[in-house]
Amino acid sequence: MFGLDYSWLGDPVYQRWLVDGVWVTLQLALVSSLAAVAIGLVGALGQTLRLWWLDACIELFVEIFRNTPPLLQMLFFYFTLTQIGFTVTDPVTGLQHPLLSAFVSAAISLSLFGGALCIEAFRSGLDAVPKATLEAARSLGYTRLGLFRRVQAPIAARVCLPSLTNILTNLFKTTSQASVITVPELMYAAGQVYSDTFRTLEMMLMVLLVYVTLVSLLAWALTLAERLLAYPGYGKGF
Amino acid sequence: MSPYNALIGGVTATLLLGFAAQAQSDTLADIRERDVLSVGIKNDYPPYGYLDENNEIVGFEIELVRYIANELLGSPDKVELIPVVASNRIELLNSGRIDLIMATLGVTEERAQVIDFTEHYVSAAGASVLARQEARFDQWEQLEGQNVCGIQGAYYNRTLTDHYGIRLVNFTALPEAYRALQDNRCVAMVFDDMTLRQKLGEPGWEGYKIAVEPYEYLPMAGGVRKGDEAFLDAVNAAIVKAEGEDRLIDWEGEYDMPPSDHIAARAEAARAVAE
Amino acid sequence: MLTDTRYQRRKRLALLAILGAAIAWIAFDALLGGSAEWARVISRLPLLLTGSGPAWSIQGGFAFNVLMGMLSMAIATLLGLLMGIALLARNAWLRRGAFMIMNFLRNSPWIVLLFAMLYLLPHRVELFGTTLSFSPFFKAVVGLSLPTAANFAEIIRGAVGSVHSGQWESARSLGYGTAQIYRQVILPQALRRMIPGWMNLYALLMIATALATVTGVQEVVTLLRTTLAMESETALVYFYLTVLLMFFLYCYPIALLARRLENRTKGDAI
Numbered sequence: 001m002f003g004l005d006y007s008w009l010g011d012p013v014y015q016r017w018l019v020d021g022v023w024v025t026l027q028l029a030l031v032s033s034l035a036a037v038a039i040g041l042v043g044a045l046g047q048t049l050r051l052w053w054l055d056a057c058i059e060l061f062v063e064i065f066r067n068t069p070p071l072l073q074m075l076f077f078y079f080t081l082t083q084i085g086f087t088v089t090d091p092v093t094g095l096q097h098p099l100l101s102a103f104v105s106a107a108i109s110l111s112l113f114g115g116a117l118c119i120e121a122f123r124s125g126l127d128a129v130p131k132a133t134l135e136a137a138r139s140l141g142y143t144r145l146g147l148f149r150r151v152q153a154p155i156a157a158r159v160c161l162p163s164l165t166n167i168l169t170n171l172f173k174t175t176s177q178a179s180v181i182t183v184p185e186l187m188y189a190a191g192q193v194y195s196d197t198f199r200t201l202e203m204m205l206m207v208l209l210v211y212v213t214l215v216s217l218l219a220w221a222l223t224l225a226e227r228l229l230a231y232p233g234y235g236k237g238f
Numbered sequence: 239m240s241p242y243n244a245l246i247g248g249v250t251a252t253l254l255l256g257f258a259a260q261a262q263s264d265t266l267a268d269i270r271e272r273d274v275l276s277v278g279i280k281n282d283y284p285p286y287g288y289l290d291e292n293n294e295i296v297g298f299e300i301e302l303v304r305y306i307a308n309e310l311l312g313s314p315d316k317v318e319l320i321p322v323v324a325s326n327r328i329e330l331l332n333s334g335r336i337d338l339i340m341a342t343l344g345v346t347e348e349r350a351q352v353i354d355f356t357e358h359y360v361s362a363a364g365a366s367v368l369a370r371q372e373a374r375f376d377q378w379e380q381l382e383g384q385n386v387c388g389i390q391g392a393y394y395n396r397t398l399t400d401h402y403g404i405r406l407v408n409f410t411a412l413p414e415a416y417r418a419l420q421d422n423r424c425v426a427m428v429f430d431d432m433t434l435r436q437k438l439g440e441p442g443w444e445g446y447k448i449a450v451e452p453y454e455y456l457p458m459a460g461g462v463r464k465g466d467e468a469f470l471d472a473v474n475a476a477i478v479k480a481e482g483e484d485r486l487i488d489w490e491g492e493y494d495m496p497p498s499d500h501i502a503a504r505a506e507a508a509r510a511v512a513e
Numbered sequence: 514m515l516t517d518t519r520y521q522r523r524k525r526l527a528l529l530a531i532l533g534a535a536i537a538w539i540a541f542d543a544l545l546g547g548s549a550e551w552a553r554v555i556s557r558l559p560l561l562l563t564g565s566g567p568a569w570s571i572q573g574g575f576a577f578n579v580l581m582g583m584l585s586m587a588i589a590t591l592l593g594l595l596m597g598i599a600l601l602a603r604n605a606w607l608r609r610g611a612f613m614i615m616n617f618l619r620n621s622p623w624i625v626l627l628f629a630m631l632y633l634l635p636h637r638v639e640l641f642g643t644t645l646s647f648s649p650f651f652k653a654v655v656g657l658s659l660p661t662a663a664n665f666a667e668i669i670r671g672a673v674g675s676v677h678s679g680q681w682e683s684a685r686s687l688g689y690g691t692a693q694i695y696r697q698v699i700l701p702q703a704l705r706r707m708i709p710g711w712m713n714l715y716a717l718l719m720i721a722t723a724l725a726t727v728t729g730v731q732e733v734v735t736l737l738r739t740t741l742a743m744e745s746e747t748a749l750v751y752f753y754l755t756v757l758l759m760f761f762l763y764c765y766p767i768a769l770l771a772r773r774l775e776n777r778t779k780g781d782a783i
Binding site: 050052053055056057059060063064066067068069070071072073075076079080083084169173174176177179180187200201204205207208211212215216219 | 520523524525527528531616617620621622623624625626628629632633716720721723724726727734738746747749750753756757760761764765768
Binding site for chain 2: 198
């Protein structure tokens with residue numbers, strides 16, 4: 001159809017490259033999503049402590065990672081960290097080896113990028129809990145910790161679920177940029193194949209379809225979670 | 239949104255996107271009409287094409303490109319230099335973005351199926367392996383299962399991974415591959431023999447050697463679209479003329495390339511034909 | 514506990530202190546030999562900013578990123594508006610179609626869309642006797658504007674949806690028609706809420722222009738990677754920091770302004 005030629009898909013070598021690529025993409029997405037959420041939680045909780053110096057540091061972190069290209073961040077982590085001393089010395093040969101592999105560099109930079117977005121989202125979730133609700137709970141005799149655990153956190157979590165869905169799907173899509181630093185994920189595998197077969201357009205359309213399918217599945221699962229967890233009046237449907 | 243909806247949307251959009259048009263025409267007439275020749279060149283690949291101190295693109299192939307432009311259009315400046323990388327140059331040619339590839343293009347059978355080659359103006363050795371002085375391997379087979387830095391889109395990649403079982407870590411750009419080798423991300427780096435030998439002469443590369451010799455020799459040539467006869471003939475005539483005038487030998491000297499028997503022999507041959 | 518204004522003042526002081534410390538550290542490093550590396554960066558700066566070596570004409574570099582960002586945003590605003598209107602249409606087929614296209618574009622990675630556009634769009638088209646030429650730059654602009662348009666459509670939908678449904682009912686009970694309600698009640702409020710989202714989207718797009726490096730456009734990241742071939746290893750960090758700073762200095766003020774506007778519209782009646 002349309003003069004597209006997919007005969008190369010029959011080659012077992014290419015099949016293996018592509019399937020391995022999808023697998024690495026999934027691993028990278030999972031690792032960096034978990035780390036991003038963890039960073040987001042620590043950062044947002046850190047901000048609730050209302051320590052001005054900590055708050056300043058967190059804000060700086062968020063703004064730096066939100067306002068620079070993730071691609072450059074990855075290149076930076078991959079190439080310059082070894083330059084400024086992030087190396088291990090092999091005891092046998094005495095050679096300095098990079099501490100961070102391509103995969104780890106990509107995972108760290110994606111986690112930090114996603115983490116910065118998560119801090120923002122979680123913070124606005126916590127802010128969105130109405131003051132009156134907190135006052136009411138306090139007058140019922142909740143301690144500060146109890147108030148946070150039983151009232152503020154559950155409401156905030158539901159408020160920020162939609163933006164979390166956005167961030168995690170965004171992060172999944174951003175994993176494709178790790179191909180630039182040779183992480184053998186789907187996009188990299190695609191490059192390997194099309195530079196061999198010269199069927200660039202066919203390859204890119206296929207990759208596009210695979211990503212859209214995976215990201216749509218992720219978005220669908222997260223939206224389902226939103227719906228299951230929804231409190232009336234919070235999260236979905238206001 | 240359900241995954242079903244998204245999938246249907248995806249398929250529809252992909253199919254809609256699938257209508258691509260190709261423009262196929264007579265390049266020679268076309269460049270004369272536009273009065274400029276678009277050439278895909280390297281800008282990160284000394285001595286063939288690279289940025290000098292003034293941020294200008296210069297090099298052996300750039301000289302040849304300008305010579306060809308002068309022959310075809312009457313001025314060495316009627317040329318648009320488009321930096322390309324190994325993985326996108328053939329696509330750019332066939333999509334019509336560039337008229338000619340002069341970007342260290344090795345002549346292979348696979349490529350000959352999608353493009354036509356010009357005269358083979360350089361005979362470079364194929365890939366060799368650059369590694370630290372201490373490296374103990376000197377055979378391709380010994381690299382099996384090892385991480386070796388390389389370049390995406392190089393013609394030998396499949397042979398190396400499939401035949402020799404080397405784990406290639408492929409970069410899109412050459413500088414990044416060098417960097418990764420120096421950072422010890424790979425035990426070695428595989429690339430065109432001559433470029434690697436030239437790299438050895440640069441400061442900072444004293445601790446390295448060519449560990450494994452090339453397993454084949456390969457001519458380099460320009461690339462044009464398939465069936466573009468008039469243009470191919472004109473480019474070939476220009477290349478042969480440059481060879482006959484010993485210009486390629488001059489450029490060899492100018493860009494510190496080791497004298498090559500191939501280029502000298504071709505210069506002789508070009509003169510013999512002319513007489 | 515500190516009062517809010519005093520807290521904010523202290524926080525701002527802390528930020529300034531960190532900035533000061535960073536500048537001091539750079540100055541200290543420059544004294545220790547970093548100044549030679551900075552000299553390398555400065556000699557390459559014209560190239561990184563404009564893509565041309567000695568002459569200050571725009572052939573690429575960061576100027577290309579800015580240009581790509583603006584052009585893509587213009588196209589995306591137009592396309593997004595059309596898509597957003599279609600999303601709110603009463604015709605179910607139109608709505609569903611727009612929704613699917615939007616989701617497809619929103620769920621595809623920018624880098625893959627860019628690649629796909631590079632190979633999908635023809636290089637030249639004959640149209641009514643004239644030849645239109647699609648340069649990689651133009652293809653990158655198209656590739657970037659598609660996901661941006663989809664995101665803008667979603668912003669429009671969200672802004673219109675955020676206007677409380679009670680307003681619809683009260684306007685209708687006052688005898689307003691649908692077009693009238695949109696024009697006089699919904700849109701004035703929705704527009705105000707759209708603007709911060711639109712600005713954030715622009716900042717996001719600007720950041721994404723770095724991806725055009727994969728399509729071979731001579732924008733700043735491409736030139737950075739090329740330049741580094743000619744530079745020593747020790748200069749690497751300095752070059753990366755310079756380009757990261759370019760993006761930060763361009764995008765941060767936009768994000769800041771967007772947040773100000775957002776906070777101002779937050780107080781609006783919902």
